[in-house]
């Protein structure tokens with residue numbers, strides 16, 4: 152469990168996201184394309200399902216990237232702080248939050264290994280698509296548990312059993328960590344970090360993580376009801392094992 156992917160892995164992640172997330176248009180695409188927008192909102196709504204009273208709570212969105220998750224969270228929480236160790240991503244996130252007119256969220260450059268926030272400083276921690284990018288996932292979970300007043304982390308992590316994600320992990324070097332990421336890995340990590348309970352459910356079969364030109368076509372919007380119906384059906388079958396995301400709720 153005490154995995155350490157090393158300094159080189161960490162620097163590679165930072166450099167990758169400095170480049171990958173330097174583009175405001177990419178962030179805007181995620182909230183403008185109808186099918187992608189559905190995904191960005193749905194994945195967070197599912198993650199927050201077990202939380203009550205979020206409108207009066209603060210939330211840390213760690214590994215916030217271009218601020219898309221921070222933006223969606225700002226619709227649910229009273230106050231959101233987005234943190235990411237890529238200064239390029241944070242620059243884009245600031246521009247993105249301004250473009251979206253968000254006034255209850257801010258973003259900061261910060262590393263999960265040496266968090267700039269005191270213990271118990273936010274109610275809840277959220278992350279999406281983050282843990283498999285960290286060099287020391289257990290240390291990340293331990294640090295995050297401490298900053299949450301409720302000792303609670305919710306969010307979505309990649310499922311390495313998904314054919315789409317597994318292909319992505321083999322093709323893209325910065326995604327290699329996702330090959331480790333599955334229900335057992337996430338549960339073991341959360342328990343080792345001191346959480347008492349971990350609830351996990353599956354979501355998503357569509358290739359949302361990729362910006363494939365054909366799905367960037369707005370004319371595909373009429374397909375959304377069909378996409379939703381197929382996804383809702385598949386998670387009720389044993390095929391859920393192959394879903395792209397594991398929606399989790401870890402509590403102390």
Ligand SMILES: C[S@@+](CC[C@H](N)C(=O)[O-])C[C@H]1O[C@@H](n2cnc3c(N)ncnc32)[C@H](O)[C@@H]1O
Nearest residue numbers: 168214215216235236237262263279280284285
């Ligand atoms: C795949 S992106 C996810 C972005 C966002 N959560 C989303 O789902 O749109 C992973 C992010 O984690 C960040 N990250 C990786 N290791 C980190 C660390 N040690 N501390 C803070 N951020 C980190 C990367 O810079 C990157 O922006």
